[in-house]
Amino acid sequence: MRKFDDILTEIGAFGKYQKQICLLLLLSTVPNGFWAMISIFSHVSPPHHCRLPQLENLAQSNNVSTSSEQYQRWLNVLIPMEKNQDNEYTRSTCFRYNGTFEWNGTDVVLHGQRKHIACDHGWSYEIEQGSETITTEWDLVCSRAWFRPLSFSLYVTGVLVGSFVSGILADRYGRRPVFLWGIFIQFGCMVLTSFSVNIVMYCVFYLVTGLTGFLNYVTAFVIGTEISDSSKRAFMGVMEVTGFTIGYMILPVFAYFIHDWRTLYRVIGFGGALFIPYYWWMPESPRWLLKAGKIKKAVKIFKKIAKFNGKPLADDHNILRENNEKILSEDCEDTITEATHVTKYNYTDLLRHKATRRRTIIMFLQWFVSSLVYYGISLNTPNLGGNNYVVCFTAAAVELPATLFIYLSAEKVGRRSVMATLLFTSAACCLISPFLRQASNTGSIVIAMFGKFTISGAFALVYIYCCELFPTMMRNMGLGSSSTMARVGAIISPYLVFAGEQIDKNLPFIIMGILGIAAAISSFGLPETKSLNLPETLEDALEQER
Numbered sequence: 001m002r003k004f005d006d007i008l009t010e011i012g013a014f015g016k017y018q019k020q021i022c023l024l025l026l027l028s029t030v031p032n033g034f035w036a037m038i039s040i041f042s043h044v045s046p047p048h049h050c051r052l053p054q055l056e057n058l059a060q061s062n063n064v065s066t067s068s069e070q071y072q073r074w075l076n077v078l079i080p081m082e083k084n085q086d087n088e089y090t091r092s093t094c095f096r097y098n099g100t101f102e103w104n105g106t107d108v109v110l111h112g113q114r115k116h117i118a119c120d121h122g123w124s125y126e127i128e129q130g131s132e133t134i135t136t137e138w139d140l141v142c143s144r145a146w147f148r149p150l151s152f153s154l155y156v157t158g159v160l161v162g163s164f165v166s167g168i169l170a171d172r173y174g175r176r177p178v179f180l181w182g183i184f185i186q187f188g189c190m191v192l193t194s195f196s197v198n199i200v201m202y203c204v205f206y207l208v209t210g211l212t213g214f215l216n217y218v219t220a221f222v223i224g225t226e227i228s229d230s231s232k233r234a235f236m237g238v239m240e241v242t243g244f245t246i247g248y249m250i251l252p253v254f255a256y257f258i259h260d261w262r263t264l265y266r267v268i269g270f271g272g273a274l275f276i277p278y279y280w281w282m283p284e285s286p287r288w289l290l291k292a293g294k295i296k297k298a299v300k301i302f303k304k305i306a307k308f309n310g311k312p313l314a315d316d317h318n319i320l321r322e323n324n325e326k327i328l329s330e331d332c333e334d335t336i337t338e339a340t341h342v343t344k345y346n347y348t349d350l351l352r353h354k355a356t357r358r359r360t361i362i363m364f365l366q367w368f369v370s371s372l373v374y375y376g377i378s379l380n381t382p383n384l385g386g387n388n389y390v391v392c393f394t395a396a397a398v399e400l401p402a403t404l405f406i407y408l409s410a411e412k413v414g415r416r417s418v419m420a421t422l423l424f425t426s427a428a429c430c431l432i433s434p435f436l437r438q439a440s441n442t443g444s445i446v447i448a449m450f451g452k453f454t455i456s457g458a459f460a461l462v463y464i465y466c467c468e469l470f471p472t473m474m475r476n477m478g479l480g481s482s483s484t485m486a487r488v489g490a491i492i493s494p495y496l497v498f499a500g501e502q503i504d505k506n507l508p509f510i511i512m513g514i515l516g517i518a519a520a521i522s523s524f525g526l527p528e529t530k531s532l533n534l535p536e537t538l539e540d541a542l543e544q545e546r
Contacts, residue, residue: 011302013229015309021227024281025220026243028183032217033247033396034254034268035155035190035209037378039494040392041251042261043148044382045135045501047126049079050096050119058103066124074108077101080116094119094142118142131259138199145502149494151203152379158210160487163480165211166218174292175223176284182215187272194265217244226285227305241403241460248396252389347477350470355541356478359469362522363482366423367466369519370459371489372496373426373512377452380497383505384448385441394445395452402456414530415465420523422458426451427516434506455516459486468529471541 012018055074056066064071079096081089096119099112125136134140140147170178189209196202221240258264286305289298306312350360381392409418429451437444462482470478500508527544535541 007302008227008229010311011306012309012311015305015311017305017308018224018228020308021283022224022239024278025224026239026246028179028220028275028278029217029240029243030247030250031183031186031268031272032213033244033249034251035186035213036244037248037251037392037396038255038264038268039148039152039155040379040381041255041388042133042264043135043140043151044133044388045141045145045148046131046133048093048123048136048141049075049091050094051122051124052078052096053121054101055108056124058108067126077108077110080114092116093123128259133261134199134202137261140199145498147199147203149498151199151206152494153491154203154207155210156487156490158207158212159214159490160484162211162214163218163483163487166215169215170219170222171288174284175219175226175288176282178215179219179223179282180279182212182217182219183275183278184272185212186216187269187275190265190272191269194262194269223282223285226287227283238403238407238460242400245396245399245403248399249393251396252392255392256389347481350474350477350481353538355538356470356474358525359541360478360481362525363462363466363469363478364485365522366419366458366462366519367482367486368489369423369512369515370455370462371486372493373430373451373455373516374459375490375493376496376508376512377430377448377455379494380500380508383497383500384445385437386445391445391449394449398449398453399456402453403460406457406460410461410464411530414528415461415468416523416526416528419458419461419465419526420520422454422461423516423520423523426455426458427513427520429454430509430516431513434509465526465529468532469526469535469541469544471535471537 052075055071055078058064059066059071059074075091078101079091082092084090095116097110097112098115098117099110101108101110103109119142123139123141127133127136134151135148138144138147166178166182186209189205189212193202193205193209196205217240224239254268255264258267283301283304284297286298286301289295289301350356378395381395382388384391406418406422429447433444433447433451436447463479466479466482496508496511500506529544532544535544
């Protein structure tokens with residue numbers, strides 16, 4: 001009796017039809033790169049100081065530009081100087097002198113005590129007209145600066161919830177509806193976000209954007225793997241990452257021409273109209289249809305794939321219709337058998353059994369560090385120096401060769417040694433980059449980008465390595481719980497960047513470097529899985545240690 005994979009091979013396991021769907025799925029993940037990294041530009045905090053309405057009126061009456069050297073000299077009289085992280089004296093961003101001033105015909109003269117008080121009239125930002133960010137619009141500076149890392153953390157929290165919900169919804173209602181709803185709600189939420197009237201409303205819509213965006217991202221991978229040969233699963237993973245990276249690369253191009261954050265969100269958000277044809281182009285997974293008992297729809301898709309690939313079914317579709325109940329029964333039996341095995345274990349068993357305890361702890365650390373460093377470097381782009389658009393594009397572009405390098409080197413060299421090398425190299429780059437800035441800012445950026453290259457590779461490799469370490473009945477739990485630690489790392493990353501802005505700009509790199517070294521050393525506690533069969537049981541997992 002033919003199984004699903006036998007029929008798929010007969011009609012073309014990875015023919016023209018699958019390649020076309022693969023391309024559509026790649027394009028559908030491009031927006032995820034936009035949304036995940038758009039805060040690099042929309043949340044940026046430009047140079048600012050306390051707003052002084054009286055001084056602005058004086059400048060206007062004397063035809064003095066607020067950007068002129070004379071106006072800047074007046075500000076130096078009315079706003080206290082303080083040391084920055086480079087031990088250089090700059091104007092305070094959060095305080096002004098408490099006192100009155102008068103115009104003596106040439107300059108301003110401050111009267112009264114030189115006591116520091118908080119900005120009671122808001123802030124003035126050194127930006128061009130039409131270059132608003134959420135920071136400048138809602139004054140997310142000084143005592144309100146914590147809203148900036150909070151908003152991104154909420155986005156990642158949405159991603160965390162979406163990763164959990166996507167599997168449940170897709171298994172119950174089908175891959176296609178979850179995929180389509182994920183795309184369109186994601187774009188709709190981004191447009192609604194641009195109409196936010198305050199930071200709370202913004203955070204709510206930004207969170208939902210993260211949740212629905214991951215519905216699309218995960219389900220796209222599932223659809224691709226379920227209509228293709230099993231040997232193409234790694235390839236589908238590469239395509240997913242590639243789509244995300246392309247979106248990440250295009251983002252600074254859009255941001256370069258569109259400076260206002262509301263306009264940027266609307267332009268990208270309304271771009272969702274380009275995906276409307278997906279309603280007709282994207283098929284349901286025939287594998288899911290069979291398991292759901294929707295036999296006629298599955299047969300219809302089989303015929304469509306066979307016709308498009310130029311490989312008609314060897315048997316008449318009526319014969320397939322007669323046999324598909326047995327095919328369905330076999331698939332259901334497999335599912336029931338797997339479910340029976342899974343019910344014997346729960347998440348606590350990952351730490352209870354000797355074969356999985358050490359692997360679980362190490363995977364938790366490596367997923368957490370990979371995510372923390374990846375987003376830590378990405379979100380810290382505005383603080384690296386240089387042109388923000390060029391640095392952001394470069395940080396995205398290095399991911400493409402990194403992904404290709406990993407899939408080639410991991411197959412030739414092995415998982416463990418490559419993972420340790422990547423983590424250690426990224427850690428070294430994090431530790432070197434901030435101190436190199438004193439000698440060469442360009443050199444510091446180059447080292448940081450090489451660190452981004454290596455951590456991007458580690459982030460891609462950890463998916464493969466994790467799946468190969470856990471036995472079948474615990475594989476989903478191992479991967480799911482480990483990937484949750486990656487979301488925790490992403491949630492923490494903006495606060496790490498924020499600490500660098502508020503305390504010491506070298507602090508995030510030092511922390512990431514230390515954690516990276518710890519994760520690299522931990523790699524040697526894992527077995528090498530290259531060329532080994534996937535472990536089916538706990539005994540197989542123990543056998544990998546020998």
